[in-house]
Amino acid sequence: MKLAALTDGTEEAQVTGFAIDHRKVAPGTVFGAFEGARVNGEDFIEDAIRSGAIAVVARPGLTVEGATYIADENPRERFAQLAAKFFAPFPETSVAITGTNGKTSCVEMTRQLWRMAGFHAASIGTLGVTTADERVTTGLTTPDVVTFLSNVAGLAREGVTHLAFEASSHGLTQYRTEGLKVAAAAFTNLSRDHLDYHGDMAAYFTAKIRLFSEVLSTDGAAVVWADDPQSARVIDLVRERGNRLVTVGTQGETLRLVGRDPTLLGQGLTIEAKGQTYKVTLPLIGAYQAANALVSAGLVIATGGDVAATIANLARLQPVRGRLERAVIAKSGAPVYVDYAHTPDALEAAIAALKPHAGGKLIVVFGAGGDRDTGKRETMGQVAVQHADRVIVTDDNPRTEDARAIRCDVLKGARGAEEIGDRRAAIGAAVREAGPEDIVLIAGKGHEQGQIVGDLVLPFDDVTVARECAA
Ligand SMILES: CC(=O)N[C@H]1[C@@H](OP(=O)(O)OP(=O)(O)OC[C@H]2O[C@@H](n3ccc(=O)[nH]c3=O)[C@H](O)[C@@H]2O)O[C@H](CO)[C@@H](O)[C@@H]1O[C@H](C)C(=O)N[C@@H](C)C(=O)N[C@H](CCC(=O)O)C(=O)O
Ligand SMILES: Nc1ncnc2c1ncn2[C@@H]1O[C@H](COP(=O)(O)OP(=O)(O)OP(=O)(O)O)[C@@H](O)[C@H]1O
Ligand SMILES: N[C@H](CCC[C@H](N)C(=O)O)C(=O)O
Ligand SMILES: [Mg+2]
Numbered sequence: 001m002k003l004a005a006l007t008d009g010t011e012e013a014q015v016t017g018f019a020i021d022h023r024k025v026a027p028g029t030v031f032g033a034f035e036g037a038r039v040n041g042e043d044f045i046e047d048a049i050r051s052g053a054i055a056v057v058a059r060p061g062l063t064v065e066g067a068t069y070i071a072d073e074n075p076r077e078r079f080a081q082l083a084a085k086f087f088a089p090f091p092e093t094s095v096a097i098t099g100t101n102g103k104t105s106c107v108e109m110t111r112q113l114w115r116m117a118g119f120h121a122a123s124i125g126t127l128g129v130t131t132a133d134e135r136v137t138t139g140l141t142t143p144d145v146v147t148f149l150s151n152v153a154g155l156a157r158e159g160v161t162h163l164a165f166e167a168s169s170h171g172l173t174q175y176r177t178e179g180l181k182v183a184a185a186a187f188t189n190l191s192r193d194h195l196d197y198h199g200d201m202a203a204y205f206t207a208k209i210r211l212f213s214e215v216l217s218t219d220g221a222a223v224v225w226a227d228d229p230q231s232a233r234v235i236d237l238v239r240e241r242g243n244r245l246v247t248v249g250t251q252g253e254t255l256r257l258v259g260r261d262p263t264l265l266g267q268g269l270t271i272e273a274k275g276q277t278y279k280v281t282l283p284l285i286g287a288y289q290a291a292n293a294l295v296s297a298g299l300v301i302a303t304g305g306d307v308a309a310t311i312a313n314l315a316r317l318q319p320v321r322g323r324l325e326r327a328v329i330a331k332s333g334a335p336v337y338v339d340y341a342h343t344p345d346a347l348e349a350a351i352a353a354l355k356p357h358a359g360g361k362l363i364v365v366f367g368a369g370g371d372r373d374t375g376k377r378e379t380m381g382q383v384a385v386q387h388a389d390r391v392i393v394t395d396d397n398p399r400t401e402d403a404r405a406i407r408c409d410v411l412k413g414a415r416g417a418e419e420i421g422d423r424r425a426a427i428g429a430a431v432r433e434a435g436p437e438d439i440v441l442i443a444g445k446g447h448e449q450g451q452i453v454g455d456l457v458l459p460f461d462d463v464t465v466a467r468e469c470a471a
Pocket of ligand 2: 099100101102103104105106126141166188189288289291292322323324339340341342345346347349350446
């Protein structure tokens with residue numbers, strides 16, 4: 001592609017690629033120079049041009065010599081639009097999911113439901129880029145814009161027609177998933193997380209809501225979990241903008257959840273839609289998984305799926321890796337679950353999911369991540385001691401922080417909890433202590449494969465460790 005095709009100018013130079021990191025620039029690259037949280041990408045413009053950049057997308061008022069200067073007040077957005085022109089075509093139908101918790105679960109369930117309907121579907125998010133045949137991890141929930149768009153284009157080349165992706169608040173703020181048409185966008189819920197990056201809840205909400213106010217196609221549909229305290233604000237905005245609205249939940253209009261009957265291995269759901277009543281057995285436990293299943297069904301229906309068939313397909317959903325995953329049954333008979341709860345709300349939801357299944361004690365093992373929102377730690381401690389019967393506070397990715405200090409923050413809210421820093425030892429203690437009527441919940445790491453200590457990623461998998469401790 002000629003540069004002129006992107007600038008509407010006359011430049012003959014051939015564009016070979018896009019980069020937002022000057023170290024990835026090669027001859028023919030369009031370089032995006034952005035101010036970041038850590039460094040200023042504008043400082044690398046000269047270096048990028050020396051490496052062969054033929055155009056630079058950046059704020060107005062900078063000095064750019066030796067390359068075409070594409071100046072824009074919102075350079076990240078402009079860069080995404082240009083990159084999308086370069087990488088297109090994309091899958092016919094793409095949907096995005098935002099919210100504090102449930103994004104990964106929903107992209108995974110949506111992908112599965114589409115596949116059951118016969119489509120070639122994929123998902124992108126915390127678990128990586130997933131198709132029916134393989135899963136490749138990218139390291140971030142929402143990869144950087146170049147990785148994202150090139151992956152999405154790659155999926156289209158493989159024949160993927162339907163894509164569900166996670167729109168994290170970081171991703172939305174940094175325009176990592178812009179440029180392609182979003183046919184439907186979903187909101188799961190909003191609660192405390194990531195305030196280290198966004199500052200306060202208002203800014204965090206604004207970051208998320210941009211998915212509906214700017215990213216969602218004007219002729220697209222918004223799917224909203226209607227039972228969250230913040231849902232009304234999202235619904236108001238959707239109505240104001242005039243997008244089609246699909247609401248789901250006990251207060252939902254499109255898919256109304258009128259009954260939820262937990263069984264040993266799942267739950268019976270009664271759903272009203274378009275005047276009809278449907279009954280289906282979801283093979284997953286916990287109110288939160290029912291919520292995610294409904295949001296996913298909402299997305300599939302919003303993009304043309306048949307209501308009755310989609311609801312019926314919920315009975316065939318496979319579990320999502322690391323979300324209430326039963327790792328092992330201890331010798332005592334106690335089941336040991338692994339869950340990715342790493343916010344106060346998620347921890348409460350995970351405990352609530354398991355509590356009805358415990359005849360005896362619910363024992364929870366968890367910690368909080370380093371270099372992340374410190375304010376959520378004490379609340380996570382409070383939630384744990386309030387809702388579980390026994391609490392062991394341990395380490396979860398201390399990163400560059402002092403692990404003991406993080407535990408101390410959590411313990412401020414968790415009176416009476418035990419502290420066992422070493423995660424393996426903590427899991428071992430919980431598994432040994434659990435009696436036949438008890439349940440163990442290991443929260444915070446879910447699918448993660450490592451414990452991040454300083455710059456090191458030490459191999460660690462909660463499921464494997466739980467099995468080893470139970471052997
Ligand atoms: C806080 C954060 O989101 N940082 C991400 C982000 O940073 P930023 O734009 O603020 O970048 P910066 O490091 O200040 O650099 C500014 C610019 O200079 C460029 N640069 C930088 C250095 C250099 O030598 N040359 C150069 O060109 C950078 O590429 C960047 O464009 O842009 C980088 C490039 O895309 C990301 O790798 C980086 O993710 C870091 C590693 C990270 O840990 N992110 C986490 C917090 C994150 O994004 N998490 C979310 C949410 C998780 C969830 O709840 O699911 C996610 O979506 O994964
Ligand atoms: N709908 C929900 N309501 C409340 N809690 C939920 C919901 N869905 C998931 N959770 C909790 O959040 C955890 C993470 O779920 P999931 O990975 O689907 O969310 P996410 O939004 O992708 O998280 P991340 O921000 O890390 O990408 C689950 O393990 C569970 O404890
Ligand atoms: N996407 C989330 C994951 C947190 C998982 C938890 N194990 C931690 O390290 O805090 C984040 O980066 O904040
Ligand atoms: Mg996720």
